[in-house]
Every structure is written in C-alpha cells, then in structure tokens.
Amino acid sequence: MSQARQLLALLKSHFDGDERQFCAVAMQTAAHEARLGHAKLAEDLRQLIDEAKSRSAAFERRGSPVVVLQPKGDLANLLFVCDPDVPLSDLVLPGTLEDRLRRVLKEHRQQKRLREHGLRPRRKLLFGGPPGSGKTMTASALATELHLPLFTILMEGLITKFMGETAAKLKLIFDAMASTPGVYLFDEFDAIGAKRTFGNDVGEIRRVLNSYLQFLEKDDSLGLIVAATNHPELLDRALFRRFDDVIEYEMPDRSAAIKIMKGRLLNFSTASIDWESVLDAAAGMSQAELARTCDEAAKQAILENGQEVTTNMLMASLAERKAAQR
DSSP states (O other), X not given: OOHHHHHHHHHHXXXXXXXXXXXXXXXXXXXXXXXXXXXXXXXXXXXXXXXXXXXXXXXEESSSSEEEOOOOGGGGGTEEEEOOXXXXXXXXXXXXXXXXXHHHHHHHHTHHHHHHTTOOOOOEEEEEOSTTSSHHHHHHHHHHHTTOOEEEEOHHHHOOSOHHHHHHHHHHHHHHHHHSOOEEEEOSTHHHHBOTTOSTTHHHHHHHXXXXXXXXXXXXXXXXXXXXXXXXXXXXXXXXXXXXXXXXXXXXXXXXXXXXXXXXXXXXXXXXXXXXXXXXXTTTOOHHHHHHHHHHHHHHHHHHTSSBOOHHHHHHHHHHHHHHHO
C-alpha cells in the first residue's frame, strides 16, 4: 500500500470510529517503514499503537461516539465516570503551572519508554487551592488530552462509620485503577486526608488515612491519580511525599481574569465594555465565579438584544454573584 493510500485509510478509519481498522493500517505503516530501513520510526509507531490498545479497555464504541463503560456492582456507588471534552488550552493558567501539567502529559504519553529504563512517569498529583480556581477542570483537561475517561470518587459512598468498610471500598477503587486506565479524581480530598491528630474520631481518621497511603504507595497502574482539596493546610504531611507533584492554584489576577471573561464571551460583541471597571469589580473572584458571571450576562444579552454584552450587564452580574456569597 502506498503512503498516500495508507494516509487515506488511516483518516477514513479514524473518522469512522473504527479503532481496530485504524490500528491495523497503522501496523501496516510501521511494517512498511521497517522494510525501508526506518527502524526507529517503525518502533515508535508500534509503541504508540501498543499504548492505544492498552487504553481501549476502558471504552466501548457504539457507532461513532466513544461511550465510557459505566462502573458496575459495588463500584457503581463509588465512581462517577464521564468522557470529558475540555482541552488544556481552554484553561487560563499561569505559565509555570501549565508547563508542569504539560510535563505530566508528556511523561504519561511516553511512560513505556520511561519504564523500560526503570523510571516512572509523574502520575500521582495533588492539587490545592481555593474553590473555583481550576482544580477539577484541570483533571477533566488531563483526561481529555490523554483520551482517558474521568472517574470521580464519590466520597459519600466511600466514607462510612466503619473503618473496615471504608478500607475495603478504597481497595475496590485501587483495583479498578489497575484494570481500567483513566484519570481518577479524589475531590474534597481532605475528607480522608486530614491530619491524623484532628478531631474526635482520630483513631478512625488515622486508620483510613493509613489505608489510603498504603494503597497509593503500592499503586503502579497506567492512569493518573488526582487528589484535589480546597484546604491543603489540613492535609497530613505524610501525604505530600507520596505524590509525584504537588500543584498549588491561586485566584486569577487581572491578566488571567480578562482572558477568562473574554474567552467566555467570545461569541458576543464586547466592544463597548469598560474592562477596567469590570476588572476592579471582579477582584478576588475565582475562575468559576467569573465564568458564571459571564454566562449570566450572556443570557441577558441574548434575551434583550441578541449579541451585545454591555458593561452594565457584567457589573450587575458581578454584584449579584458577590451578594450571593455574603
């Protein structure tokens, strides 16, 4: 098969959602390159194909769209799964933070090469920062970029008054990580990661946390583990050294705030907006709050004039949002 026909077949199988045919044509391409003496290129292609096949166990295809397999049995009350569509480029993050996340993505995509040299990729991440600063959205973006499902651990199903039950449920979750690659998000992580000297239930907290630390340390699955908390100061210090990366989030500054708001209002006319006044009023608000403010102003614009968002609309939405926080 000529290179042009191989490319055509690859594109057709991709757009048809036929993963088996896509991998078959890709393997033919690798064999063709090997025959031409391009051994390194052929090997790289084979590695990419192997990694794609290892991830496919977490999915099932029904026609063209990808549908994530839903957890069954006991896991149904412990995991919520979705197929996110949030590229990392949609997030407004400081340059250093984005660089660290892209390093995680790079290491994960090439983890087979790292493991062949006795090294492990960064795959256990701890996110800390105020509510609405982008922690959960980042987990969705990582799953999107890696073409993996996002599994959110349901804390209300995990935590029970009986330590033995909680530890058994934790084991179920970590067993699922080993069998089904994905991004596993422990949101509101301080519920199980609080300092072992806190509270009246210190014995229970200590045992649950010890169980989590043991499972985390032993885990060597292929997906990502993300723990997110609004209160990193409450976490037990033993946790920090168990994670490959500890990433701190902050409220957006003026530069980030205007990028968030303009991005949210991209499909509307904003030429008349007094951005300096809006930014003054928006000081101290989180990414999520800014996004909601813009959505409210956009709805008003649609109902009143169809396309133009004005300064008054944004200022009114900001005032309403701040009043709701009191």
